[in-house]
Amino acid sequence: MKKLEIVSYLDDLLGSNGNKPNEAKPSEIRPASRQEQLLDVARFSSAISGLSFTDAEEESVAALVFEIDNREALTERFGKDLTGMIAARFASLLVGKVSPPDLIGHCRGERLGIISRGVDLKQGIRFGQRVCKSLASGQIIISGQKLKLTASVGVASTSEDAVNRGSELFTLADQRLDQAQICGGN
Secondary structure (H helix, E strand, O other): OOHHHHHHHHHHHHOOOOOOHHHOOHHHHOOOHHHHHEEOHHHHHHHHHOOEOOOOOOOOEEEEEEEEOOHHHHHHHHOHHHHHHHHHHHHHHHHHHOOOOOEEEEOOOOOEEEEEEOOOHHHHHHHHHHHHHHHHOOOEEEOOEEEOOOEEEEEEEOOOOOOOEHHHHHHHHHHHHHHHHHOOOO
16 A cells, blocks of 8 residues: 555544545645644644642533554554654544644643643544544555554543643653553553
């Protein structure tokens, strides 16, 4: 399977467009216009640092941190370019699931973070699990080799976790992702 076919297959698998694997066009490899909503590390960190919560706030805020599992092994097996394309498509999937005023951005390493208002811990976990299951349910074949792509997620929420700053909430979600990966991933 060629890079273009893989990208199209990922799009189909993740439901980000209606194309069939062999109908992908070179222009589809470029990030979609919604990709601009994906904040770089500095802007995402700055936005998170500016958030603070009080006990009086009724609206819950959730932080989710995602990462593709075994990225180093993917890079070693298929190269940096193809792994980067897979990661970009995963980011596009997440951007498509987030709408303002929620924040999405790159964070530590290749991780992607989402900060969402009005989402409690249970809702955040369900969303994270749906994204991870959607990715894992498909199968990609590259040069005759089967590839099972998976991702892990860490979730924290002001509804359950005693935090009052956005950076603390995000750090807790990031630590939970570390724990999930130590245990073998989601």
